[in-house]
Structures are given as structure tokens and as C-alpha cells.
Amino acid sequence: MTSENLTFTLRPLDPAADAGLLHGWVTHPKAAFWMMRDARPQDVERAYLEIAADEHHHALLGLRDGEPVFLMEKYDPAHRELVGLYEPRPGDVGMHFLVAPTGTPVHGFTRAVITAVMTHLFEDPATMRVVVEPDVDNKAVHALNEAVGFVPERVIRKPEKKALLSFCTRERFLKAVSA
Known part of the structure; x- marks a missing residue:
């Protein structure tokens, strides 16, 4: 199986139903960088209830054929995650x-997911640049x-990690995915 022609919704x-x-x-070892390996189910529910109540942070599930296959969060870096760590521009989205x-990896699947995530973010004409801090x-x-x-x-210091602050404009994204 390959990742060609994958469609996601x-x-x-x-938070309550998906926790x-x-x-x-x-909590899976693959998600070590998510920093929730020791979380209990109620911790996960609480974390996503907080996001659901936050006007500057949103969580979405990505589905393939109706089955959840990825989690996506988008946030306003002027109000969450990166406050004081860089100078946000209008149109920045974290x-x-x-x-x-x-148990059955599909070659290219994760790249298809990040491409779908970026496509979704840039569907909003107000999004000028996507910001990440892995x-x-x-x-x-x-x-x-x-x-x-x-x-x-550049590398930035967040309370929980040392992160690589990176940016992607709409133009760079379109050029990268059309190459």
C-alpha cells in the first residue's frame, strides 16, 4: 500500500468522546516528543477540554475513510505557545x-498528513505563514x-524544550508540494 491518492477529512x-x-x-513511544507519555486518560481529556475552551487554540482530528488517523492543532502564536519568543506577524498560525x-505503516503517509494539514491551514486566506516549534x-x-x-x-528555549523555530509561507508550501 502506498500513500498516493490519500484523502483526509x-x-x-x-475532548470527552476522543480522550x-x-x-x-x-502515550505511545512514537509520540515521545508530544510530551504526554505519562498522561492518564483524564489528563488527556483535561488538556483537550482546555484547548476546546481556548479561542486561540483548536484541535482537529484527521480522518481517513471515517477513521481517525491524525491529530492537528492550530493556534495563534501571538497568544499561545510562542508569546515573547519571536515577533509574530499578522497572518501567522502555529x-x-x-x-x-x-502496526502497518504506509510509505509516505506522514508526509501526506502534513501536506493535508498545511493545505487546510492555507485554505484560510488570512493565513500568511505557518509557524512550528518542534x-x-x-x-x-x-x-x-x-x-x-x-x-x-533559530533555536529557541521554551519552558518544556529547546525548539527549532521554523516558518513556511504559502508560496514556499505551494512550491514544495508542486516540485
């Missing part, structure tokens, strides 16, 4: 994504980010 995350599913994802663990040691996500057009700017 998105729906808002339901059990997410708990399995965020993003996190997590692909569900699987852990400096997360080499796999740095390669994925580069593949869809992100350019690293």
Missing part, C-alpha cells in the same frame, strides 16, 4: 500534528517540515 476534536483514543496516541501509531532533537519532523517548505530560523 477533518472534524473538531470532542480514550488520544490517550493511546499521545501548528502541531501527530500521526496515530500503526523539539531540536526531532529530526524526523524537521525533515518533513523541510519537505513541505519550512525554513528554520
Whole structure:
């Protein structure tokens, strides 16, 4: 099976209904950089209830054929995550994504997911630039980010990690995915 012609749909995350599913994802060894490995199901539900109540942070589930396969978060970096760590521009949108663990990996699946996430973010004409701040040691996500057009700017220190602040404009994204 290959990742060609994968189609995803998105729906808002339901913290109460989806907490059990997410708990399995965020505590999986593959999700070490998500920093929730020791979370209990109620911790996961509480974290996503907080996001659901936050006007500057949103969580969505990505579905393939109706089955949840990834988590996407978008946030306003002028109000969350990066406050005081860089100078946000109008149209900046922060993003996190997590692909569900699987016993049957599909070559190119994660790249298809990040491409779908970026496509969704840039569907909003107000989005000018996507901002990410992955852990400096997360080499796999740095390669994925580069593949869809992100350019690293600098290493920043967040309370929970040392992160690589990177940006992707709409133009860089479109050029990267059309190459």
C-alpha cells in the first residue's frame, strides 16, 4: 500500500468522546516528543477540554475513510505557545500534528498528513505563514517540515524544550508540494 491518492477529512476534536483514543496516541513511544507519555486518560481529556475552551487554540482530528488517523492543532502564536519568543506577524498560525501509531505503516503517509494539514491551514486566506516549534532533537519532523517548505530560523528555549523555530509561507508550501 502506498500513500498516493490519500484523502483526509477533518472534524473538531470532542475532548470527552476522543480522550480514550488520544490517550493511546499521545502515550505511545512514537509520540515521545508530544510530551504526554505519562498522561492518564483524564489528563488527556483535561488538556483537550482546555484547548476546546481556548479561542486561540483548536484541535482537529484527521480522518481517513471515517477513521481517525491524525491529530492537528492550530493556534495563534501571538497568544499561545510562542508569546515573547519571536515577533509574530499578522497572518501567522502555529501548528502541531501527530500521526496515530500503526502496526502497518504506509510509505509516505506522514508526509501526506502534513501536506493535508498545511493545505487546510492555507485554505484560510488570512493565513500568511505557518509557524512550528518542534523539539531540536526531532529530526524526523524537521525533515518533513523541510519537505513541505519550512525554513528554520533559530533555536529557541521554551519552558518544556529547546525548539527549532521554523516558518513556511504559502508560496514556499505551494512550491514544495508542486516540485
